[in-house]
Amino acid sequence: MLTSSVEIGGALVNTTEVENFPGFPDGIMGPDLMDNMRKQAERFGARLIYDDATALELTGDVKTITTGSGEVYQAHAVVLAMGSAYRKLNVAGEALRSFLPHSRVARARAYSSYMRRPALR
Secondary structure, rough: OOOOOOOOOHHHHHHOOOOOOEEEEEEEEHHHHHHHHHHHHHHHHHHHHHEEEEEEOOOOOOOOEOOOOEEEEEEEOOOOOOOOOOOOOOOOHHHOOOOOOOOOOHHHHEEEEEEOOHHHH
């Protein structure tokens, strides 16, 4: 069972090319990677529930997950994947996310190409 408040995939759904994921030597677009992962999870029996997990009881052999709509699920194992939050650098243009990507690889590439512009030498 996978729970997600809106869409499964998190930050990767908003990412363009993912260059460093194993099995994709030429890279893959973030949304395509997440779609492949969702399909694989479903193929092996994962049930997708689009609701927040609002309460967890993780003691004992049977774990309990309660969702925002009040549904209660039980499992012998629970994997917590909380997602991530972007770290802000407080630089010009960051609020618009137009200049500075959040991925370290993309940020380094953008900064490198920005610094190579003739006006900045």
